[in-house]
Amino acid sequence: MTFFSYTALRVTVRDFIDKKIEQLSLEVSDCSEPFHVADLDDVYKKHLTWSENLPRVKPFYAVKCNNTPAIIRTLSALGTGFDCASKAEIELALSLGATPDRIIFAHTTKPESHIKFARTRGVQMMTFDNQDELSKIAHCHPSAKLVLRIAVDDSSSLRRLNSKFGACPAAAGKLLRRAGELGLDVVGVSFHVGCMCNDTRNFPLKFEEIAATINVALDEFFPPECGVQIIAEPGRYFVESAFTLAVNVIGKRAMMEEAAEQNSNRVMMYYVNDGVFGSLSFLINDPASGCVLPYLQKAAEGGERRYRSVIWGPTCDSIDKLTDSCLLPELQVGEWLLFDNTGAYTVCLATDFNGFEKAHIFSVVTPETWQVLQDHTSDSAGSV
Numbered sequence: 001m002t003f004f005s006y007t008a009l010r011v012t013v014r015d016f017i018d019k020k021i022e023q024l025s026l027e028v029s030d031c032s033e034p035f036h037v038a039d040l041d042d043v044y045k046k047h048l049t050w051s052e053n054l055p056r057v058k059p060f061y062a063v064k065c066n067n068t069p070a071i072i073r074t075l076s077a078l079g080t081g082f083d084c085a086s087k088a089e090i091e092l093a094l095s096l097g098a099t100p101d102r103i104i105f106a107h108t109t110k111p112e113s114h115i116k117f118a119r120t121r122g123v124q125m126m127t128f129d130n131q132d133e134l135s136k137i138a139h140c141h142p143s144a145k146l147v148l149r150i151a152v153d154d155s156s157s158l159r160r161l162n163s164k165f166g167a168c169p170a171a172a173g174k175l176l177r178r179a180g181e182l183g184l185d186v187v188g189v190s191f192h193v194g195c196m197c198n199d200t201r202n203f204p205l206k207f208e209e210i211a212a213t214i215n216v217a218l219d220e221f222f223p224p225e226c227g228v229q230i231i232a233e234p235g236r237y238f239v240e241s242a243f244t245l246a247v248n249v250i251g252k253r254a255m256m257e258e259a260a261e262q263n264s265n266r267v268m269m270y271y272v273n274d275g276v277f278g279s280l281s282f283l284i285n286d287p288a289s290g291c292v293l294p295y296l297q298k299a300a301e302g303g304e305r306r307y308r309s310v311i312w313g314p315t316c317d318s319i320d321k322l323t324d325s326c327l328l329p330e331l332q333v334g335e336w337l338l339f340d341n342t343g344a345y346t347v348c349l350a351t352d353f354n355g356f357e358k359a360h361i362f363s364v365v366t367p368e369t370w371q372v373l374q375d376h377t378s379d380s381a382g383s384v
Helices: 013-026 040-053 069-077 087-095 112-120 131-140 169-181 207-221 236-242 287-291 367-383
Strands: 035-039 057-062 081-084 103-105 125-128 145-149 157-159 185-190 195-197 230-232 243-256 266-272 306-312 321-329 336-340 360-364
Touching (some): 035 040, 040 367, 069 087, 069 236, 069 367, 081 087, 087 103, 112 131, 125 131, 169 185, 266 321
Parallel strands (some): 057 081, 081 103, 145 185
Antiparallel strands (some): 035 243, 243 336, 306 321
């Protein structure tokens, strides 16, 4: 089976971006739509880091974070599991190489039709946190393998999830008894500490430190011989740094601050062809993203004056502001800006508000990683 329908090239992400922009400038249609470049080597390196540092923890990638087919197929070839929240996500993972035993239906409140779909496709593992969900599962998928989601303290997280999901520990016994009465098989428990945790007591700063702490705890409380399977559902970890977004300057204005007498106080306003209603919704949804700033696709000349610059998205809504705190040399319409680390909760949340097209996605991979993925895919196909 061919892993992808295109050829792997020995190019860097920046090489590809520069070449793509050059091609766009030569097109008769004068097309300058925004685009992402996905670095599949970056995803592969994250897989290796995980495997080396958390050998006992099997990752089930959170599809909701970025459902780009190239990402799903890459992780599938590497043997990753998938955290799916809907019928559509299950179908996507299966269509791109995942097997039913590598999927967890990780949503505690599921439509009955989605539960039935999981049953017909052989997906067994799913989560619950209430009695009504148990009743639905008993009716639609009585052979399912269930995981009880427990609410934990997420007060140190900016995006708290336990107000919506998770049973309080005191209710766990009652839920387990009810599952037994319904003849359901509860095989595990799960929890989520929330998103954008800002307390280092919950998350050490480095992945290797996190892994070391987890491994010590696993060996103490769940030694290998106990037979407990440990899984995790990372999303950002695998994809955030793998994507770079290129946007085109489609308009500009020069503003003067009040009482400004010197041209050096000029404030520049630029309008680009992607924004918070497209790929960059995280700029308003994620308070920690204020440090994500654009940079020039072409290097600025030495000594060139820089101005405080406000970057707006293309839509008619004033909330569509990317930043008002970056220093840039004066740009011209048609120039390009780049954003790094745009792989998490970007393409999956993009809309076509005001009729602006969603950014295209291109993937790059080196021949060495390409071959690894081909080999993994062939091995998986041979074992089915």
